[in-house]
Amino acid sequence: MNAPVIAAVSTPLSRRDMLVLACSVGLVPLNSTMIAVAIPAIGRDLAAEPSALIQWLVSSYLLINIIALSPAGKMGDRWGHARVLALGQGLFAIGSVLGFLASALPLLVAARVLMAVGGAMIVPAAMALARVRLPEDQRVRAFGMFGAVMGLSAAIGPLAGGEIAARFGWPALFLVNIVPLTIAAALSLGRGSTLAQAPALRASSRFDLMGSALLGAGLGLTVTGARSAVWWLPTVAAGVGLLLGFAWWERRAADPVVNLALFKRRAFAAGSLIIGLQNFAMYALLFELPVVFSTVFGASSAQSGRALIALTMAMVIGSVVGGSAAGKFGTRRAALAGTMVAFSGGLLMALGTLNSVNDAVPALMALGLGLGLTTPAANAALMAVAQPNESGMASGVSSTVRYLGGIAGVATVSAMVANESLLAAHQHSAILFAMALAMALALAWLILGHTPAAVGGAGSGPAATPGGSTTDATRI
Numbered sequence: 272m273n274a275p276v277i278a279a280v281s282t283p284l285s286r287r288d289m290l291v292l293a294c295s296v297g298l299v300p301l302n303s304t305m306i307a308v309a310i311p312a313i314g315r316d317l318a319a320e321p322s323a324l325i326q327w328l329v330s331s332y333l334l335i336n337i338i339a340l341s342p343a344g345k346m347g348d349r350w351g352h353a354r355v356l357a358l359g360q361g362l363f364a365i366g367s368v369l370g371f372l373a374s375a376l377p378l379l380v381a382a383r384v385l386m387a388v389g390g391a392m393i394v395p396a397a398m399a400l401a402r403v404r405l406p407e408d409q410r411v412r413a414f415g416m417f418g419a420v421m422g423l424s425a426a427i428g429p430l431a432g433g434e435i436a437a438r439f440g441w442p443a444l445f446l447v448n449i450v451p452l453t454i455a456a457a458l459s460l461g462r463g464s465t466l467a468q469a470p471a472l473r474a475s476s477r478f479d480l481m482g483s484a485l486l487g488a489g490l491g492l493t494v495t496g497a498r499s500a501v502w503w504l505p506t507v508a509a510g511v512g513l514l515l516g517f518a519w520w521e522r523r524a525a526d527p528v529v530n531l532a533l534f535k536r537r538a539f540a541a542g543s544l545i546i547g548l549q550n551f552a553m554y555a556l557l558f559e560l561p562v563v564f565s566t567v568f569g570a571s572s573a574q575s576g577r578a579l580i581a582l583t584m585a586m587v588i589g590s591v592v593g594g595s596a597a598g599k600f601g602t603r604r605a606a607l608a609g610t611m612v613a614f615s616g617g618l619l620m621a622l623g624t625l626n627s628v629n630d631a632v633p634a635l636m637a638l639g640l641g642l643g644l645t646t647p648a649a650n651a652a653l654m655a656v657a658q659p660n661e662s663g664m665a666s667g668v669s670s671t672v673r674y675l676g677g678i679a680g681v682a683t684v685s686a687m688v689a690n691e692s693l694l695a696a697h698q699h700s701a702i703l704f705a706m707a708l709a710m711a712l713a714l715a716w717l718i719l720g721h722t723p724a725a726v727g728g729a730g731s732g733p734a735a736t737p738g739g740s741t742t743d744a745t746r747i
Contacts, residue, residue: 284404288466289413292457293453296417297424299390302448303332304428309441316441317376327380332387332396334494337674338487339391344399344667345528348660349478352396352403355464355663357459359392364379364452367397370445373560375686382445391667398666400466402654408598410654411605421642426583429576476488479528482521486528489513490671497682529668530661541714542653543669547676548711549613549642552704553582555680556620556638560699562629563693572630581632582639589643597648602655603715605648610712613641617705625697638708645711680704 284292304311310324310423347355354702366385373379389495401413436442489510496506521527534540557579564578589609597605616637626633657665683703687696 281407284400287458289416291455291466293416293420294455295356296397297420297601298448298451302386302420304425305432305444308429308433308571308623309436309444312436312443317379319376319563327376328383331380332383333674334491335384336389336391337494338490339388340395340670341486341529341664341667342483343392344663345394346392347396347663348349348357350452352399353512354665355392355395355398359389359396360452362389363393364449367448369443371442375612385549394670395663395666398650398654398663402657402662403659410599410648411602412594415590416651418590422583422586422590426587428579432563452721476595479524479526480618482517482524482528485517488518494678497678501662524555530664533657533661533668536656538656539653539665542649543668543672545610545649545711545714546646546669547672548707549636549645550673551680551707552675553638553642554677555684555700556705558681559684559688562688563629563697567693570626574628578628578635582635584641586635588645589640593644594647596644597651602652605713606645609641609645609648610708610715612644613638614705614708614712616641616722617701621701621705625694650724657707658690
């Protein structure tokens with residue numbers, strides 16, 4: 272049977288609707304970083320080893336997010352993005368309450384699992400709603416806003432988490448989530464909200480459970496094996512084998528959970544890879560630099576945090592500017608500017624000499640600014656070539672690529688740190704990251720600038736705008 276078709280919606284999202292989406296998407300990265308500072312206190316209260324807590328509470332949250340993103344995006348395409356957003360908000364709220372009440376590790380882990388699944392539903396649904404329910408001139412600004420909110424949330428997570436846990440205890444970290452979720456629910460249910468106006472859906476074949484299972488198991492084994500020091504080769508090999516089986520299955524499925532033909536659309540492949548390559552560098556540096564600062568230079572956690580804030584705050588500023596720039600000058604120019612600035616930061620890190628914590632700040636600022644400028648443009652370009660009824664799937668797949676880039680970067684730098692002195696490992700990894708950022712720049716130049724603007728890629732017609740007419744996609 273045919274894939275579900277989402278009709279154009281005559282009423283675009285209002286400002287209050289965008290506030291709902293911002294409140295929701297900000298919770299996902301906030302809760303990935305906020306809990307890290309409370310690991311020692313949780314370990315004392317629940318009689319658990321910190322290393323086990325990091326594995327269960329931090330790593331599992333990210334892993335489940337990766338596994339669930341693509342199926343969650345597909346769910347939005349089938350059943351309505353606003354409905355899936357509401358379901359994700361509900362699961363996140365239930366998980367937060369369970370986390371607040373948890374008195375044993377299994378219950379706390381279950382709470383984090385629910386929050387991860389809810390978060391995996393929220394982000395693709397929000398991106399898809401912006402793609403389907405906003406006019407062309409507002410779309411990239413929305414992607415910029417999402418990037419700014421998520422970057423700021425990730426940046427303030429450790430600071431806010433440490434303060435809250437010190438004053439009120441670690442359970443209060445979970446209770447904090449209820450406030451923005453309550454605000455989001457009140458705004459989405461109140462008068463003037465258009466989120467409840469779900470697009471009409473057409474019946475489709477059964478949900479692709481086999482594809483979802485193969486994708487989840489393949490990603491889970493591959494990511495787990497890449498981060499493990501024991502039995503990593505057979506684990507990764509098994510994961511890759513399952514992913515190959517997933518690719519074989521998806522080509523034959525009536526309504527695949529991931530339409531692999533998306534990657535034949537040059538702007539989608541390029542936009543996803545650009546974001547993945549940049550996250551490869553960013554997450555690895557966030558993991559590696561605090562170790563270098565502390566071990567080599569004797570820096571305190573506060574000094575390391577202040578240096579890394581240069582990256583995250585520059586990324587927030589870049590996201591705001593990048594969204595406006597992409598809307599005004601086109602996604603190609605904005606992506607080129609962003610990847611060029613990010614590459615200059617990577618080159619500065621690779622060629623510079625690190626003699627103190629402050630030496631890294633200029634490179635981190637350039638890298639953060641470049642990432643912020645690039646992400647809205649890359650997201651707009653890849654979402655522009657997805658049909659409206661594929662927008663959730665496209666967002667979920669690109670988000671998965673982003674997470675995988677980060678995990679690959681952390682795994683790479685971990686291997687280097689284990690086999691070289693810290694400064695040597697930093698120098699070699701910085702050169703590798705600069706190469707990855709150069710590849711992102713090349714993709715922006717060679718592909719994004721030479722892709723037809725019509726939504727749907729080659730051979731497909733123009734997409735319907737939220738106003739019901741047809742138009743070219745956001746300028747590429």
